[in-house]
Amino acid sequence: MDLRQLECFRAVAQTGNITAAARELHVSQPALSMTVSRLEEDLGVRLFDRVNGKILLNSMGKDLLTNVERIFLEVGEIRSKAESLDSTKLREVRFGVNTPGYSLSLLSAYLDQFPPLNFIQEYLDDEALKEKLTKGDLDFAITKGKLASSALHWIPVVEDEVVLLACEKHPLAQRGQVYSQELLNEKFVLNNNDVTENGDFTKLFRHFERKPEICYSGQESAVVMEMAAKGIGLGLVPRLLIHDDPRGKMNVGLRPVRIIDVDMSYTLGLAPLRGHYLSRNAYQFYEFTLMHFQNLAKTLLRS
Numbered sequence: 645m646d647l648r649q650l651e652c653f654r655a656v657a658q659t660g661n662i663t664a665a666a667r668e669l670h671v672s673q674p675a676l677s678m679t680v681s682r683l684e685e686d687l688g689v690r691l692f693d694r695v696n697g698k699i700l701l702n703s704m705g706k707d708l709l710t711n712v713e714r715i716f717l718e719v720g721e722i723r724s725k726a727e728s729l730d731s732t733k734l735r736e737v738r739f740g741v742n743t744p745g746y747s748l749s750l751l752s753a754y755l756d757q758f759p760p761l762n763f764i765q766e767y768l769d770d771e772a773l774k775e776k777l778t779k780g781d782l783d784f785a786i787t788k789g790k791l792a793s794s795a796l797h798w799i800p801v802v803e804d805e806v807v808l809l810a811c812e813k814h815p816l817a818q819r820g821q822v823y824s825q826e827l828l829n830e831k832f833v834l835n836n837n838d839v840t841e842n843g844d845f846t847k848l849f850r851h852f853e854r855k856p857e858i859c860y861s862g863q864e865s866a867v868v869m870e871m872a873a874k875g876i877g878l879g880l881v882p883r884l885l886i887h888d889d890p891r892g893k894m895n896v897g898l899r900p901v902r903i904i905d906v907d908m909s910y911t912l913g914l915a916p917l918r919g920h921y922l923s924r925n926a927y928q929f930y931e932f933t934l935m936h937f938q939n940l941a942k943t944l945l946r947s
Contacts, residue, residue: 646919647719648797649683650712652676653691657701657709670934671799719921736762737926739933740773740785743837745865745885746912747786754932761925767863769840777917783926784916786933788882789842791915801937802884802912804944806844808901809872809879809886816878817899824848824906831877833860833868844880848906873897884912887943912937 655665656676666676684691691705701709741747747765766782774793776782785791791798808827810817816826827848838845839861849855859877862868865885872879873896886900914934916922922930 811875
């Protein structure tokens with residue numbers, strides 16, 4: 645049993661409706677139902693009665709809700725005391741990413757609405773992210789692809805795909821789509837994680853013995869876009885980053901090109917540690933991040 649399970653139970657108890665509770669918690673209905681069922685299994689009792697499609701608290705559930713409300717009241721008091729002890733520490737927000745490029749517009753949008761915090765971002769592979777999250781060294785992570793761990797609560801927020809970026813003068817720029825085999829004689833400018841075992845470049849050319857030439861590999865998507873715009877090579881960039889450009893400069897002189905014969909789709913998600921306490925500032929930034937990417941997902945659907 646952890647605070648997340650109790651939070652889910654309380655939301656369902658207060659709304660009396662799985663759909664409304666899932667919307668309030670920003671989780672899917674199946675995930676919420678599973679969390680509540682797991683809590684009932686852990687306690688060995690049923691907490692709700694299902695009657696004519698409605699979810700009603702039974703006597704055991706009502707007793708638990710009283711205790712849960714007291715628990716969250718005490719947790720709130722502990723948080724208030726902790727925040728008064730170390731205000732500098734609690735202005736610090738630590739988050740991790742496993743792929744570059746997503747933080748620029750996120751932080752820009754946040755700072756347009758809220759006072760600045762002490763942001764610490766760590767760029768790590770999946771295993772290092774899981775280790776730091778489990779130890780409590782990070783508040784949450786933004787991950788391209790699912791971060792699989794029973795200790796983490798991974799929330800999918802954007803369904804996206806990786807596309808080619810071509811200089812507008814490149815012959816491919818006018819086509820809109822291309823087959824992977826046509827790219828074998830091209831040059832590429834890439835992020836470092838594109839060439840890992842599960843990277844996008846590796847996936848794209850996995851079935852070819854000969855690979856295209858890589859003329860740049862680094863950690864900044866903005867650099868990849870700039871070099872692609874100068875015609876140095878083709879880039880591989882999530883479609884989301886093309887739409888998510890707060891300065892409107894990174895896409896100048898570039899054209900996206902879809903890859904027809906290789907599945908380049910992926911899911912972007914957030915991964916907090918189950919039951920992990922977040923300071924008020926960290927929780928606010930986490931909630932803002934969730935809404936930021938959910939809004940971008942709607943933009944992608946309309947494009």
